[in-house]
Structure formats: structure tokens, C-alpha cells
Amino acid sequence: MTAAASGALAPRLLRGAAVPLLLLAVWSAATALYPTVRTPTPAKVALAAVEMTASGDLPLGVLQSLGRVFGGFAVAAALAIPLGLAMGSVRGVERNVDPLVESFRPIAAIAILPLAILWLGTGTSAAVSIVAYAAFFPIVVNTVAGVKRVDPTLLRAAATMGVDRLTVLRTVIVPGALPSIGVGLRIALGVAWTAIIAAELAVGAKAGGGGSGGIGQMMFVFYAYSIELNRIVVCMIAVGLVAFVLDRGLRAILARLMPWSH
Amino acid sequence: MTRQPLRSPAGAAGVVVYFRTMAAFALAWAALSAWTANTALLPSPLAVGRAIVELAADLELFKHAAISLGRMVASLAIAVALAVPLGLLMGTRRLAEDLLDPVVEVLRPISGIAWIPLALFMFGIGNALPVFIMTYAAFFPILLGTISGVRGVDRRLVDAARTMGVPARTIMTTIVVPAATPSLLVAIRLGVASAWTAVVAAELIGAPSGLGYAIEWYRELLMTPQVMAFIAMIGLLGFLFDAALRALSRRLTPWAPEARAR
Numbered sequence: 001m002t003a004a005a006s007g008a009l010a011p012r013l014l015r016g017a018a019v020p021l022l023l024l025a026v027w028s029a030a031t032a033l034y035p036t037v038r039t040p041t042p043a044k045v046a047l048a049a050v051e052m053t054a055s056g057d058l059p060l061g062v063l064q065s066l067g068r069v070f071g072g073f074a075v076a077a078a079l080a081i082p083l084g085l086a087m088g089s090v091r092g093v094e095r096n097v098d099p100l101v102e103s104f105r106p107i108a109a110i111a112i113l114p115l116a117i118l119w120l121g122t123g124t125s126a127a128v129s130i131v132a133y134a135a136f137f138p139i140v141v142n143t144v145a146g147v148k149r150v151d152p153t154l155l156r157a158a159a160t161m162g163v164d165r166l167t168v169l170r171t172v173i174v175p176g177a178l179p180s181i182g183v184g185l186r187i188a189l190g191v192a193w194t195a196i197i198a199a200e201l202a203v204g205a206k207a208g209g210g211g212s213g214g215i216g217q218m219m220f221v222f223y224a225y226s227i228e229l230n231r232i233v234v235c236m237i238a239v240g241l242v243a244f245v246l247d248r249g250l251r252a253i254l255a256r257l258m259p260w261s262h
Numbered sequence: 263m264t265r266q267p268l269r270s271p272a273g274a275a276g277v278v279v280y281f282r283t284m285a286a287f288a289l290a291w292a293a294l295s296a297w298t299a300n301t302a303l304l305p306s307p308l309a310v311g312r313a314i315v316e317l318a319a320d321l322e323l324f325k326h327a328a329i330s331l332g333r334m335v336a337s338l339a340i341a342v343a344l345a346v347p348l349g350l351l352m353g354t355r356r357l358a359e360d361l362l363d364p365v366v367e368v369l370r371p372i373s374g375i376a377w378i379p380l381a382l383f384m385f386g387i388g389n390a391l392p393v394f395i396m397t398y399a400a401f402f403p404i405l406l407g408t409i410s411g412v413r414g415v416d417r418r419l420v421d422a423a424r425t426m427g428v429p430a431r432t433i434m435t436t437i438v439v440p441a442a443t444p445s446l447l448v449a450i451r452l453g454v455a456s457a458w459t460a461v462v463a464a465e466l467i468g469a470p471s472g473l474g475y476a477i478e479w480y481r482e483l484l485m486t487p488q489v490m491a492f493i494a495m496i497g498l499l500g501f502l503f504d505a506a507l508r509a510l511s512r513r514l515t516p517w518a519p520e521a522r523a524r
Contacts (some may be wrong), residue, residue, distance in 0.1 A: 106500035225377035243371035
């Protein structure tokens with residue numbers, strides 16, 4: 001059985017690698033047939049990746065962007081989770097606040113960016129506030145949904161036993177809503193990472209390179225000033241890798257914190 | 263996910279609450295803008311209202327909205343045309359999934375927005391750039407939704423049909439596609455939301471027209487009421503697009519719980 005399973009694994013790995021390798025080969029061949037100075041090739045991209053990592057530029061940019069993401073994400077969570085809990089458990093709060101949430105939710109964070117630049121300048125605070133705005137809505141919506149999904153029997157049982165509301169919130173509602181809050185946090189972290197790239201790109205584009213660093217800004221400088229496509233591709237790969245690691249990391253943390261949900 | 267205020271049993275009361283909340287918001291905004299006393303920084307709600315009326319009267323608002331919507335519809339059509347057949351294939355054929363899944367998983371974490379600098383070189387400034395970015399942004403949610411829809415098809419139906427000698431093509435059109443449609447429609451809504459976010463970023467940086475471009479244009483002129491008018495338009499269109507897709511799901515798949523969810 002195990003022999004058969006491992007026997008099946010090798011061809012699967014081979015099949016999995018086939019198309020990516022084929023695409024890399026096509027990319028190499030195409031750039032070899034039409035060589036220009038700037039066209040990125042796999043070899044040049046790999047070289048650029050090594051250079052940028054060795055010089056510390058790439059890790060620094062990623063860390064700057066990550067710092068903003070975590071800052072904005074923390075602000076969003078600190079506002080959105082209490083609001084979501086209040087909206088989910090008190091009908092009056094939901095009725096009165098929901099119109100506001102639903103009116104702003106369809107407005108993409110990037111659309112707010114020009115206002116953020118106007119109010120806060122092209123520094124870190126504009127980028128952080130865009131991230132916070134982007135991450136806010138998925139957390140609120142999922143927290144409210146989580147609170148609504150708490151088993152009403154438990155709530156009634158607690159009420160019958162005369163447990164006060166604060167204790168009910170702490171011991172029944174929050175644990176019951178946690179899995180859904182976790183989903184909201186995961187969505188929000190993904191959205192936040194996308195938003196920071198957009199914000200840094202646009203800040204770079206609008207501040208004429210005088211922005212405040214980060215990987216999005218780096219991409220813009222490679223695009224507009226030094227015209228290094230290989231390095232842009234390296235940045236794109238880094239963006240993808242960080243997104244992947246963020247999602248897997250948060251998923252692992254949530255699974256540890258809440259083994260009862262999956 | 264949350265309950266819709268306008269659909270609650272007390273419909274009229276819901277409308278009253280909605281306007282009460284929005285009026286409170288407008289009042290707070292007006293007070294803040296009177297205190298700031300700087301139209302470029304924070305215009306009053308009335309100034310924004312006037313800007314909306316003016317921009318609507320000389321059709322500029324609708325012109326840019328039509329351009330952005332046109333790009334949106336074009337990219338959505340391309341994304342659906344590519345992602346749905348591919349998703350059906352990957353959902354039903356093990357080989358196709360083994361071959362293509364690695365490519366999808368490598369590209370998916372790289373957000374559409376991260377492609378903007380490279381795409382600027384590939385397409386230049388114009389229609390092709392936002393359409394490419396939006397197609398890319400809409401592609402992955404639709405692909406994954408189609409695959410999971412196909413996976414969710416009741417195996418017994420497929421097996422029963424196969425036992426009765428129904429040809430594979432008929433199984434696909436009469437069992438798999440209808441059963442996967444609810445999940446597909448949800449996926450299209452997610453794709454639209456993700457593409458609509460990307461359009462603003464793409465137009466902000468690399469298009470000579472459209473809502474994102476208009477926002478940036480008026481920001482540079484420091485005409486903040488106009489900036490806010492276009493931001494409101496983006497939110498409104500995003501909301502209407504989603505509402506239209508929800509109505510479509512209710513019509514096409516009235517049996518599915520997803521059609522009623524938000």
C-alpha cells in the first residue's frame with residue numbers, strides 16, 4: 001500500500017513540475033530568439049534576485065511593506081472586532097450602523113488613496129490608513145456573521161441561569177464567533193497585502209519617487225527611473241511569496257488557537 | 263452575510279433607519295468641514311453634492327463611468343471565457359488538475375496590482391492595461407469557484423447517469439454545469455469585486471480615461487469635491503454591479519442558498 005502510494009507520488013510530482021518547467025523553457029527560448037537589452041529572462045531574473053537579496057534592498061523593502069501591513073491590520077482588527085461584536089449581539093447597533101458600513105464597503109481602498117495622500121501626505125501614515133480601511137470591512141462582516149451563528153440554545157441557557165451580558169459575551173459569544181472572525185482576519189490580511197502594494201505603487205507614481213519605501217515603491221522606481229524589468233519580476237515573485245507565506249502562517253496560527261474549527 | 267436592513271420585515275422602518283444614519287453621518291461631516299474651513303482639504307457634503315450635480319450635468323461623470331464599466335464588462339467576459347472551461351476541465355479531469363494546479367498556485371498569490379509596472383511595459387498606457395489587470399484579478403476567483411462547484415456535484419448523479427450509458431458530453435451539460443452554476447455565480451461576484459478594486463489602481467496609474475483617472479486628475483487640481491464625487495460613483499457602481507449579479511443568481515438558481523447570501 002505504502003509502496004503503491006509512494007509509487008504514485010513520484011509521477012504526480014513530475015506532472016506537477018511539467019507545465020511550470022515547460023513555461024520556463026518557453027520563456028527562455030522566446031527571449032533567446034528575440035534578445036533585447038531589457039527583456040527579462042529566467043537567468044537574468046535569478047541573477048537580479050540574488051543581487052537584490054545580497055544588497056539587502058529586497059529584504060528591506062519587504063520588511064517596510066510588512067510593517068505597514070501589520071500596523072494597518074492591527075488598527076483594523078482593534079476597531080472592527082469590537083464593532084462587529086456589538087453589531088452582531090445588539091440589534092439596535094446593527095440597524096443603525098449597518099447602513100454606514102454597507103455604504104462604504106463597495107468603495108475600494110485604492111479609491112480612497114488620493115484622499116489619504118491629500119490628508120496625510122505621501123508617508124507611512126497614508127499607506128497604513130489605506131491598509132486599515134481595506135482590512136476593516138472583511139473583519140466586521142465576518143465578525144457579525146460569526147456572532148449570528150452562535151447557537152441560540154447556549155445563549156438562552158446562559159440567560160436562564162442569570163449570567164450577566166458581559167460574561168455571556170466573554171464566555172459564549174466570543175468563543176462561538178472566533179472561527180468566523182478568523183476567516184475574516186485571513187481575508188483581511190490578504191486584502192491588506194494587496195492594498196499596500198497598490199498604495200506604495202500609487203504613492204511612488206504620484207510623489208515622483210519621493211515616497212517612503214516599501215516593495216511597491218521599489219517596483220515603481222524600477223519601472224519609472226532605472227527601467228529594470230528583471231528587478232520588477234523579482235519584486236512580483238517576492239509579492240507572491242509573501243502573500244503565500246502570510247496566508248499559510250495565519251492559517252497555521254488560527255488552527256493552533258482554535259483546534260475545534262477547521 | 264449580515265441581514266439586509268431594507269429587506270427586514272419592517273421595510274419602511276428600515277428605510278427610516280437608513281436615512282437617519284446617513285443624515286447623522288452627513289451632519290457630523292458638515293460640522294467637521296465647517297471646523298476645518300478648507301474646501302480643498304474637507305469639502306462640505308453640500309459642495310460634494312453640487313460637484314456631483316455639475317459633473318452629471320455635463321455628462322463627465324457618466325462618460326468616465328461608462329469607460330470603466332466597459333472595461334469591466336470586457337475583462338469579465340474574457341475572464342469567464344477562460345476560467346470557466348478551464349475550471350470544468352480541472353474539476354473533472356485529474357490529469358488536467360495535476361498539470362495546471364501548480365501554475366495556478368504560483369500565480370494566484372501575485373495580486374493583479376503587482377502586475378501593473380510590468381504590464382505598463384507590455385501594453386503601454388491605454389485600454390489594454392486596465393483590461394489585462396482586471397481580467398487577471400477576476401480570473402482566479404472564477405477558476406477556483408468553478409473547480410469547487412464541479413467538485414461539489416453529487417457523485418451519485420454522475421454515476422447513475424454513467425450507468426445508464428449517458429455520454430460524457432451530456433453528463434457535462436445536463437448534470438455538472440447546472441449543479442456547479444450556484445457556486446460559479448458566487449465566484450463571478452467575487453471576481454467582479456476583485457476586478458473592480460483593481461480597475462481603480464490600474465486607471466490611477468496607467469490609463470488616459472476612466473473613474474480612477476478622473477479621481478487622480480481632480481486630486482492634482484486640488485478639486486476635492488470632484489474627487490469625492492468620483493469616489494462615490496465608484497462605490498455606487500460597485501454596489502449596483504453586485505446587486506445585479508445577486509438578482510441574476512436568484513433568477514438563474516432560485517433553489518440555491520448561495521443565491522440569497524450576500
